[in-house]
Amino acid sequence: MKIDIFTLFPEWFEWFGTQRHVAGALASGARLQCVNMRDYTSLSGGQVDDTPFGGGAGMVLRVDVMDAALHGHYGVDPVERARQRRVIALVPGGRMFDERYVEELVQEPEITLLCGRYEGFDERIIQHFCSDTLSIGRYVLAGGELPAMVVCDAVLRKLPGALGAPESAVEESFSAALGGDPEYPHYTRPAEYRGWRVPDVLLSGHHERIRHWRRERSRERGQSG
Numbered sequence: 001m002k003i004d005i006f007t008l009f010p011e012w013f014e015w016f017g018t019q020r021h022v023a024g025a026l027a028s029g030a031r032l033q034c035v036n037m038r039d040y041t042s043l044s045g046g047q048v049d050d051t052p053f054g055g056g057a058g059m060v061l062r063v064d065v066m067d068a069a070l071h072g073h074y075g076v077d078p079v080e081r082a083r084q085r086r087v088i089a090l091v092p093g094g095r096m097f098d099e100r101y102v103e104e105l106v107q108e109p110e111i112t113l114l115c116g117r118y119e120g121f122d123e124r125i126i127q128h129f130c131s132d133t134l135s136i137g138r139y140v141l142a143g144g145e146l147p148a149m150v151v152c153d154a155v156l157r158k159l160p161g162a163l164g165a166p167e168s169a170v171e172e173s174f175s176a177a178l179g180g181d182p183e184y185p186h187y188t189r190p191a192e193y194r195g196w197r198v199p200d201v202l203l204s205g206h207h208e209r210i211r212h213w214r215r216e217r218s219r220e221r222g223q224s225g
């Protein structure tokens with residue numbers, strides 16, 4: 001998989017790329033590339049935004065700057081590019097990011113993430129250059145860089161080489177193995193601490209009973225959520 005991130009702050013992702021599971025996925029063939037939109041603007045002073053028509057506070061990322069960045073990086077009209085691959089605008093009002101969305105993206109050979117900033121995108125960017133919109137929650141952040149990291153983290157950890165034990169990603173929250181329910185509780189040593197004891201079933205060594213107990217706790221968490 002290849003993930004391209006269009007951002008005004010590519011240096012933010014240097015730390016992200018050093019994280020163990022991300023580095024593991026990259027070492028196994030995945031690619032993560034940041035594109036600085038400011039490198040493609042023809043406006044003076046590296047300008048990428050402007051005041052909104054109709055008035056109002058804040059600045060808006062310009063459609064001509066995004067056009068130049070996408071065209072300059074891919075060498076094709078961004079309108080056509082959005083028909084060839086998932087080009088996703090990270091916006092508060094986009095489609096909610098969940099496990100189903102993650103599984104969709106994992107199947108893609110290439111995806112592009114567009115990080116908003118200031119008051120967001122000129123709407124024509126979303127309408128003509130994007131195939132999707134994506135939101136990690138109904139709240140507002142200063143920009144799309146943190147959501148981009150969330151998306152990359154969720155997707156890359158499912159790729160070969162990301163996790164030390166591949167089975168770690170099989171039975172986890174919202175997975176098919178748990179019927180889409182949250183993961184069950186976990187305990188470790190000491191078996192008793194300040195009078196708080198680990199459930200006896202987990203100490204029994206009876207694997208079928210443990211499996212059943214975990215599945216029931218998972219269902220309970222799904223129902224309470």
